[in-house]
Amino acid sequence: MIYLEFQFSIAPLQPASDIIIAELSEIGFESFVENESGLTAYISESKFxxxxxxxxxxxxxxxxxIEWTSKSVAQQNWNEEWEKSFNPIVVDERCMVRAPFHQKSNVDYDIIIEPKMSFGTGHHETTHMMLSHILDNDFKNKKVLDMGCGTGVLAILAEMRGATHLEAIDIDNWCYLNAIENADRNNCKKIEVFEGNSNLLLGKKYDIILANINRNILLEDIPIYASSLNSKGLLFLSGFYSSDLDMISEKCKAFNLRFEKNYEKNNWVAAKYVF
Known part of the structure; x- marks a missing residue:
């Protein structure tokens, strides 16, 4: 079988890369390999x-x-190629996020995420920093929301850190299903996964909200997050650049969310706000 290989050059890389992968999946692309400058995508020539x-x-x-080139290639072992590019991450020497084929490490929190070709691993800077926030804060007996949950990795660590009730929401059906799979894979019993958007928050209250999405969606949904937090609740936001931090913080301030601290990694930011 003949495949078409597309090389995409993308700047800035996120969130565009994740969006492109999602859109390409809808039109028949079967496999993806992410890299520092973009991604490689494959589709059967007959389906293109x-x-x-x-x-x-x-x-x-x-x-x-965004620029791209394409060429014809013979079919190959996509999973083998993909596994070569998938590496585990270790956060603050306390948490490892790995695939089932990686060896377990001696850390406090060992999270297994089954990688899926169609949406990558999510192991970029924003994920790393949000995991750091979870490690640095008290989640014991908290009610937690993971908004835009993707693989569900943030909710999984939050349960491991002692949260007693967790909800994970994503608008994408694939992410919804994958979060359910990963929660079960990590023996999580307190995570409920929902498919939808911020409309699902109406009438609900949380002690902690985690939202690793992108700037425009965050700006739109910050009022909803504020109305969904209990007194002294915490809001952790990521998915935007350091140049956007003032804009995000001003929006939060308008809804009584006080900036407390942020992490920065390669111009990406993950910020903490207190209600």
């Missing part, structure tokens, strides 16, 4: 429709610089 590719809005968005 150039019109569908050109209709993907983000590829022509002014917010990102």
């Amino acid at each position: 429709d150039e019109g569908e590719l050109n209709a993907i809005h983000i590829l022509s968005s002014d917010e990102f610089a």
Whole structure:
């Protein structure tokens, strides 16, 4: 079988890379390998429709610089190639996020995430920093929301840290299903996973909200997050650049969310706010 290999150059890389992978999956692309400058995507030549590719809005968005080339390749072992590029991450020497094929390490929190070709691993800077926030704060007996949960890794660590009731929400069906799988894989019993958006928060209250999404969605949903927090609740936000921190903090301030601290890694930010 003949496949088409597409090399995408993407700047800035996130959240564009995740969005592109999601959109390509919808039009028949079967496998992806992420790298420092973009990603490589594969589709069977018989399934490829150039019109569908050109209709993907983000590829022509002014917010990102995206270029691509393509060539024909013979079928290969996608999983083998992909596993070569997937590395475990260790956070603050206390938490490891790994795939089942990685050896277990002697850390306090060992999280197994089954990687999926169609959405990558999520092991970028924002994930690392949000995991650091979870490690640095008290989650014992807390009610926690993981908004835009993806693989569910943040909710999983929050349960390991003592949260007693957790909800994980993602608008994407694949993420919804994968979060359920990963929660079960890590023997988590207190995580409920829902498919949807911030409308699901109406009428609910949490002690802690984790939202690793992107700047525009965060700015839109901060009022909802504020109304969904208990008194002295904590809000952790990531998915935006250091240049966006003032804008995010001003929006939070308008809804009585006080900035407390932030981590920064390669111009990405994860910030903590107190209600």
